[in-house]
Structure formats: structure tokens, C-alpha cells
């Protein structure tokens with residue numbers, strides 16, 4: 001069998017954000033014998049979905065403390081060494097992707113994720129990196145031998161997490177990793193940045209309606225976090241960026257064990273109760289012109305004082321949507337099991353990057369930035385070890 005094996009220096013499993021970036025950096029470092037193995041017919045399926053197709057590449061005001069991980073100090077080392085500014089420079093100077101900022105959010109100038117993907121693929125094509133698609137990695141044997149057909153000195157598991165499995169990242173990263181580490185090195189995957197299910201059924205009547213609000217997450221009667229932004233009512237509960245941001249926090253509390261959770265929606269965060277009360281009085285107790293009439297009907301049909309219901313519209317959380325709907329996966333291989341170069345400490349030459357690692361952040365470019373930074377760190381580590 002041995003002589004039939006195709007040989008590479010580095011094989012990257014997964015042609016998503018982190019796998020492609022890792023390959024680009026290896027090529028930039030003049031490494032040869034690089035292959036990307038992607039199970040789909042084309043790479044970058046999830047990348048094209050990001051930011052509603054616009055691809056929120058990173059965040060100019062990135063705050064490292066907002067990431068969730070088991071090892072904040074390794075995370076800080078990686079992010080300090082490969083910060084937003086360096087990533088933007090690599091995109092601009094090396095990959096030729098022109099970026100623009102909208103507030104703190106950074107996008108390709110074209111506002112299309114396809115520009116990011118095309119430029120990466122072009123770069124790989126012009127640097128002799130093999131892009132092997134329709135290749136589903138199911139086995140990494142010691143050595144490293146992949147699917148009994150490829151032999152390589154280094155392996156990068158960049159197969160993503162387990163959210164939006166239809167994009168190809170269906171949790172197979174964890175299966176591949178688990179043959180090399182013990183189960184205590186992997187935190188089981190859970191949905192992070194996900195919609196919330198709620199008990200109250202009255203909001204089904206306003207499914208599809210959006211409202212600008214301040215939403216506070218209350219756990220065991222304590223306010224633990226608030227977000228302001230557009231919230232969407234749905235058949236099952238609530239969605240929108242502000243809800244997604246709170247869901248990650250909720251999930252982490254749930255893992256520790258909680259009794260009750262709710263979101264309290266302030267539909268008029270810009271008005272004091274007194275000012276709102278005067279406005280409602282001016283309208284003869286009606287909410288016309290203040291709220292969409294179907295939302296107003298739901299608020300007015302609730303028991304209790306109208307102003308309290310407008311300022312503190314309570315929705316009892318019964319759970320979150322599952323991984324199929326989550327934008328990001330929490331959990332994965334513990335960062336504490338990896339070096340700063342993202343190599344599994346106990347297995348020289350075996351690396352894990354991107355969402356497969358136990359690092360997840362809020363909306364706003366944080367998760368792609370982790371994919372880029374972890375990939376850059378990994379590629380430089382491989383390059384350094386190979387010289």
C-alpha cells in the first residue's frame with residue numbers, strides 16, 4: 001500500500017474560512033506540497049453565507065474578552081500575535097481583497113463574500129496548492145495517512161464546527177480529533193449564536209414582525225446581560241442579532257445549571273416610563289403611531305399595566321433552537337490541549353483551527369477573525385517546524 005500513497009508536506013482538511021486561510025499563508029511562506037481536502041464539490045460554502053452574503057470579515061473594535069474559551073491566555077497570545085490589523089493587511093496586500101469598514105464591521109469593498117473566496121482560491125491556484133474537492137476525510141491513521149490514500153507530515157483539521165451542517169461542517173472534525181485525544185479534551189458541541197424558543201404563544205400572531213428594542217436576559221431572577229437592536233418575532237420565539245448575542249451567554253449559564261430564564265423586552269428603550277406614559281395618554285390610551293398595530297394588539301391583550309408591558313414585555317425562554325440553526329458552535333477541542341501554534345500538544349504535526357476549537361465569539365466578525373488568526377498561527381508554526 002505504502003508506495004501507492006500520494007505524499008504531501010501538509011494536508012488541510014476543510015476548505016472553509018480557516019482551511020483556505022491556512023493554505024494561503026503556507027503558500028505565502030513558500031511552503032510546497034500543500035493540499036486542501038474539501039468534502040463538498042466547491043470550497044467555502046459557509047463563507048458565502050456569512051453576513052447575509054456580505055461576509056463580515058472582522059471587527060475594527062475587536063474585544064478579546066468577549067470570546068468564550070477554556071483558555072483565555074492562549075487565545076490572547078494567538079490574537080495578540082495575529083491581530084485584526086495584520087489580517088486586514090494580509091487580505092489587502094497578499095490576497096488583493098479590498099476591505100471597507102461600516103462602523104466597526106469590516107467587509108469586502110464589493111459587499112460580497114464571493115470576492116473573499118475567489119481571491120483566496122486564485123491565490124492558491126497560482127501557488128500550486130492542490131484543491132481536492134468531493135473528498136470526505138473519514139480516517140486519519142498514525143503516520144499521518146488519510147483515508148488510506150494520502151500520506152502527509154502535517155495535518156490541519158479545519159473541518160469547522162457542527163452548526164449549519166448542510167454547509168459541510170457537520171461535526172466530523174470532532175470525530176477525527178477524538179481518535180487522537182481523550183474525551184476530556186473535547187467539550188461537546190452546543191449551539192451558540194442561536195434563536196430562542198419561548199413559552200408565550202401570543203407572539204405567534206406577530207411572527208415575522210421586527211422591533212427595535214433593548215432586550216435583557218434574566219436568569220434565576222437576575223439580569224445578566226442586555227443587548228439593543230432589532231428583534232424578530234417568530235413562530236417559535238424570538239430571533240435577531242441581539243437575541244443571538246444573548247443566546248451564547250444563556251447557553252453557558254445553562255451548562256452550569258439554572259432554574260429559570262427569560263428575556264425582558266423594552267420596546268421603547270429611548271423613552272422613560274413617564275415620557276412613554278405621556279405619549280400613550282396623548283393618544284387616548286391607544287398605541288397607534290407608536291407600534292405596528294398587530295404588535296400593539298398583543299401588548300394590549302396582556303394582563304397588567306400597558307406601560308409596564310411596553311417597557312418590560314416578558315418572554316419565558318424554554319430553550320434554544322438546535323445546531324441546525326445556530327450561526328456558531330460552542331465547544332470543540334479545548335484550546336488548553338493545543339499550543340499557541342494550534343498543534344495538539346500530544347501529537348506533533350497534528351493541528352486544529354477555526355470553529356472546531358473551543359473558541360466562539362459574538363456576532364460582528366469575531367468568529368471569522370478567529371478562523372483567520374488561528375489559521376495564520378497554525379501555518380506559521382508548520383512553516384517554522386518544517387525549516
Ligand SMILES: Cc1cc2nc3c(=O)[nH]c(=O)nc-3n(C[C@H](O)[C@H](O)[C@H](O)COP(=O)(O)OP(=O)(O)OC[C@H]3O[C@@H](n4cnc5c(N)ncnc54)[C@H](O)[C@@H]3O)c2cc1C
Pocket residue numbers: 013014015016017018019037038039040043044045046047049050051052055056057058135136137138158159160161163164167168169170172173326327328353354355356364365366367368369371
Ligand atoms: C449563516 C451564518 C452567517 C455567519 N456570518 C458570519 C459573519 O458575518 N462574520 C463572522 O465572523 N462569522 C460568521 N459566521 C460564522 C463563520 O462562518 C464560522 O465561524 C467560520 O466559517 C468557521 O470557519 P471554519 O473554517 O472553522 O469552518 P467552515 O467555514 O465551516 O469550514 C469547514 C469546511 O470543512 C469541510 N469539511 C468538514 N468536515 C470535512 C471532512 N471530514 N472532510 C473534508 N471536508 C470537511 C466543510 O465542508 C467546510 O467547507 C456565520 C455563520 C453562519 C452559519
